[in-house]
Amino acid sequence: MVKAYEKLDQDSKLAIKTLGELKKSGYEARSIKDELRENLIQSIKDQVNVFEGILGYDDTVIPDVERAILSKHNINLLGLRGQAKTRMARLMVNLLDEYVPVVEGSELNDDPLRPLSSFAHQLIEEKGDGTPVSWLHRDERFTEKLATPDVSIADLIGDVDPIKAAALKLPYSDERVIHYGLVPRSHRCIFVINELPDLQPRIQVALFNILQEGDIQIRGFKLRLPLEIQFVFTANPEDYTNRGSIVTPLKDRLGSQIITHYPKSIHTGLKITEQEAKSANLEHVQVNEIAKLLIEQIAVEARTSEYVDVNSGVSARLTISSYENLVSSIERRLLRNNEKEGSVRITDFIGVIPSITGKIELVYEGEQEGPGIVAHNLIGKAIRTLFTDYFEDPDEVRKSREKVDPYKKIAEWFGEENVIDVLNDYSEKNYRKELDKVPGLGDLVKKQIKGLKDESLRYFLMEFVLFALVEYSYLSKHTLDNGMRIDDLIGSMFSGFEEDEENI
CATH class of the missing domain: 1.10.8 (Helicase, Ruva Protein; domain 3)
Incomplete structure (x- = not known):
C-alpha cells in the first residue's frame, strides 16, 4: 500500500464510493497472502498476540503458523480432535485489513483495480471511474466448509446454471451462465476445509489445479481465474486409515503441514x-x-x-x-x-x-x-x-521398614466392620458428620497439609484420602444408587465370596 492511502483513517476510507475516488486515495491492490504477511509483520513488531485465547502453542504451533504466513504458504493443520485447529484458522481473520474495497455487486469480491469476473470487467468498462465501490469487512472474508463424502464439484467450484441461462437468454457456452461455487466466491478470503481426508479424491484433484495454476474447469469451461485465496486445511491422522487420505498431488501443493498437539x-x-x-x-x-x-x-x-x-x-x-x-x-x-x-x-x-x-x-x-x-x-x-502430590505415597510407605504407616489407623477402623456412606445429595452437615466418623482422618489431613485453614477444603481432602486409599488397596468402595460406600477391603472380599457361594 502506498503511504497516502495508509494515512487515511477508517471513516475516510469508507467514504470512498467510486473507482475514481479510490485511485485518488493512493490505494494499491495486493494479494491476500501479501496482506496477511504484512499485517503479521506489523503485529510481531507491535507485540500483538493475533492468536489470543490459544494456549499451549506459544513455542510450537503458533511460530509454525507465523512462518507459513510469512512464506505465503497454504497450510494444513494436522492433529487429533480437540486441538484447536479450526479455531487457529478462524483467528487468522485478525490479520486481514479491517475493510477492503470491492466492485459493488460483484459475487467474486473483485478488487476494483484488479477485476476478476466478467461482471466487474463489464461494469468498469461501462462506468470507468464512476464504477461504484463498496467495502467488505474482514469478518465476511472467511469461508469454512466441512468436508463430507457428499460434497460435489458444483459445491466447491461451480456449475452451469440453466435458470440463469434462460433468464438472460444466453447460450451455455457463455461464461455468464456459470454459478460459481464456494471457492471462487472466496476470492480474497481465507478458505478453510475441515477434515480434508473425508473429501473425495476427485474433488481434491479439482482443488490442486486452483492451488497451483489458478484456473478452474466447469463442464467444459476452462476459465483462467487467478484466485487469491489463503487456503487452510485441517485433518485428523486417524482419517488417513479409517476414512480416506489426502491425494499426493494436493499434499505436494500445500506449503506447510503443521502438527498440532494436546x-x-x-x-x-x-x-x-x-x-x-x-x-x-x-x-x-x-x-x-x-x-x-x-x-x-x-x-x-x-x-x-x-x-x-x-x-x-x-x-x-x-x-x-x-x-x-x-x-x-x-x-x-x-x-x-x-x-x-x-x-x-x-x-x-x-x-x-x-x-x-x-x-x-x-x-x-x-x-x-x-x-x-x-x-x-x-x-x-x-x-x-x-x-502423591499432596500426601505420602502409600506404596513407598509399605515398602519402607522405617516409616510409620499414616494410613494404618484409618484402615484398621474400617477393618472393625465400620463403613461410611458418602451420598451424592448429602447436606453439608451430614457430609461432614459422616467423614468425622473416621478416627484420625482429619488429623492426617492437618499433619500432611500444613497451614490448612479452609474447612471446606479440609473435608474435601478427607474424602480425597478415603478414595485414594481405595485406589491403593487399603479400602474398598461400592456404588450405591445415590452415592458411594467406603468399607474394609478384606471384609469386602469375604463378603463377595459368601455371595458367590450362596449363588452356587
Whole structure:
C-alpha cells in the first residue's frame, strides 16, 4: 500500500464510493497472502498476540503458523480432535485489513483495480471511474466448509446454471451462465476445509489445479481465474486409515503441514478449561484447585488408557464438559438441600461420567468393560496419580521398614466392620458428620497439609484420602444408587465370596 492511502483513517476510507475516488486515495491492490504477511509483520513488531485465547502453542504451533504466513504458504493443520485447529484458522481473520474495497455487486469480491469476473470487467468498462465501490469487512472474508463424502464439484467450484441461462437468454457456452461455487466466491478470503481426508479424491484433484495454476474447469469451461485465496486445511491422522487420505498431488501443493498437539502440561490444560467452560464463574459454587486438576488428570489418564483408542484422541472438550458438569453437580446438590453456597466434593465427580463416556472411543477391551466402568476407572486413576502430590505415597510407605504407616489407623477402623456412606445429595452437615466418623482422618489431613485453614477444603481432602486409599488397596468402595460406600477391603472380599457361594 502506498503511504497516502495508509494515512487515511477508517471513516475516510469508507467514504470512498467510486473507482475514481479510490485511485485518488493512493490505494494499491495486493494479494491476500501479501496482506496477511504484512499485517503479521506489523503485529510481531507491535507485540500483538493475533492468536489470543490459544494456549499451549506459544513455542510450537503458533511460530509454525507465523512462518507459513510469512512464506505465503497454504497450510494444513494436522492433529487429533480437540486441538484447536479450526479455531487457529478462524483467528487468522485478525490479520486481514479491517475493510477492503470491492466492485459493488460483484459475487467474486473483485478488487476494483484488479477485476476478476466478467461482471466487474463489464461494469468498469461501462462506468470507468464512476464504477461504484463498496467495502467488505474482514469478518465476511472467511469461508469454512466441512468436508463430507457428499460434497460435489458444483459445491466447491461451480456449475452451469440453466435458470440463469434462460433468464438472460444466453447460450451455455457463455461464461455468464456459470454459478460459481464456494471457492471462487472466496476470492480474497481465507478458505478453510475441515477434515480434508473425508473429501473425495476427485474433488481434491479439482482443488490442486486452483492451488497451483489458478484456473478452474466447469463442464467444459476452462476459465483462467487467478484466485487469491489463503487456503487452510485441517485433518485428523486417524482419517488417513479409517476414512480416506489426502491425494499426493494436493499434499505436494500445500506449503506447510503443521502438527498440532494436546496441552503438554496439566496446568496448561487447566487454563484452557477455565477459559472455555461456560459455568466457570458461578459465585455460589467453589471448586478448589485440586478438583480442577483432577478433571485435567482424567483426560491425561484417558490418553494413555489401555481401554481408550489413543489414535482417535481425547478432545479438550472432555475436560471442558466435565468441568461444566462438575459445577452443575454442586449446584444441583445445593438446590436440593436449599443451601445458598457450597464447595466441591469427590462424590460430585459422579456427575462428570456422562461427559467422559461421550468423548472417548473405546477399543475392544474397553467395550467389554463398558463405558461407565471405564469412566469410573479413569476417575480412580486420576485420584491415585494426584494423591502423591499432596500426601505420602502409600506404596513407598509399605515398602519402607522405617516409616510409620499414616494410613494404618484409618484402615484398621474400617477393618472393625465400620463403613461410611458418602451420598451424592448429602447436606453439608451430614457430609461432614459422616467423614468425622473416621478416627484420625482429619488429623492426617492437618499433619500432611500444613497451614490448612479452609474447612471446606479440609473435608474435601478427607474424602480425597478415603478414595485414594481405595485406589491403593487399603479400602474398598461400592456404588450405591445415590452415592458411594467406603468399607474394609478384606471384609469386602469375604463378603463377595459368601455371595458367590450362596449363588452356587
